[in-house]
Amino acid sequence: xxSVTQPDIHITVSEGASLELRCNYSYGATxxxxxxVQSPGQGLQLLLKYFSGDTLVQGIKGxxxxxxxxxxxxxxxxxxxxxxxxxxxxxxxxxxxxxASKLTFxxxxxxxxxx
Amino acid sequence: xxxxxxxxxxxxxxxxxxVTLRCKPISGHDYLFWYRQTMMRGLExxxxxNNNVPIDDSGMPEDRFSAKMPNASFSTLxxxxxxxxxxxVYFCASSPSAGGFxxxxxxxxxxxxxx
Numbered sequence: 001x002x003s004v005t006q007p008d009i010h011i012t013v014s015e016g017a018s019l020e021l022r023c024n025y026s027y028g029a030t031x032x033x034x035x036x037v038q039s040p041g042q043g044l045q046l047l048l049k050y051f052s053g054d055t056l057v058q059g060i061k062g063x064x065x066x067x068x069x070x071x072x073x074x075x076x077x078x079x080x081x082x083x084x085x086x087x088x089x090x091x092x093x094x095x096x097x098x099x100a101s102k103l104t105f106x107x108x109x110x111x112x113x114x115x
Numbered sequence: 116x117x118x119x120x121x122x123x124x125x126x127x128x129x130x131x132x133x134v135t136l137r138c139k140p141i142s143g144h145d146y147l148f149w150y151r152q153t154m155m156r157g158l159e160x161x162x163x164x165n166n167n168v169p170i171d172d173s174g175m176p177e178d179r180f181s182a183k184m185p186n187a188s189f190s191t192l193x194x195x196x197x198x199x200x201x202x203x204v205y206f207c208a209s210s211p212s213a214g215g216f217x218x219x220x221x222x223x224x225x226x227x228x229x230x
Contacts, residue, residue: 043206043221105158
């Protein structure tokens with residue numbers, strides 16, 4: 001069965017500091033990996049996705065993530081955090097188009113940014 | 116495009132009442148998903164449709180829950196009778212046919228409180 005683990009429930013960083021949110025997945029085949037962000041009272045917005053190719057993927061709002069197959073990880077990073085990045089972040093794994101694999105979400109990491 | 120539109124944004128009802136949540140997917144999207152988000156269980160897929168046909172409802176918690184998609188631009192999730200444990204945020208998402216599960220666009224959600 002596929003699963004996603006986000007070990008950090010809550011992270012606090014200072015504005016301007018770097019950020020790394022951890023994500024580990026379990027999937028029996030080549031995974032499709034995603035990071036979503038949810039601002040308070042809002043739906044989920046796709047930050048970035050990995051399907052294949054270059055293992056370092058760029059997303060919106062200055063975020064990037066690196067796929068490491070050997071570690072079953074897909075960590076999200078940002079070099080310099082802005083106060084507006086405070087939100088909840090979800091990692092998800094699924095199969096590709098044409099598969100019957102659903103998206104499985106992690107439990108989320110809540111990011112707090114201090115000024 | 117206006118994105119996925121859900122209504123109402125907030126719903127407060129009493130135990131035993133019928134609740135109907137509504138969703139308008141993005142025009143041209145062939146897949147529609149209903150999710151439930153709670154603190155305890157995170158984001159769970161309840162049911163999804165492809166071309167208006169329910170494909171997998173294994174996530175629907177019990178017979179009190181039902182979902183329909185009478186046409187390509189409208190879906191409902193109904194709870195009858197509602198119970199306090201149904202209190203959650205319910206999200207609708209849609210996806211184009213080429214994306215299948217993998218590129219989902221979320222609505223802003225309906226926050227349901229059952230008293």
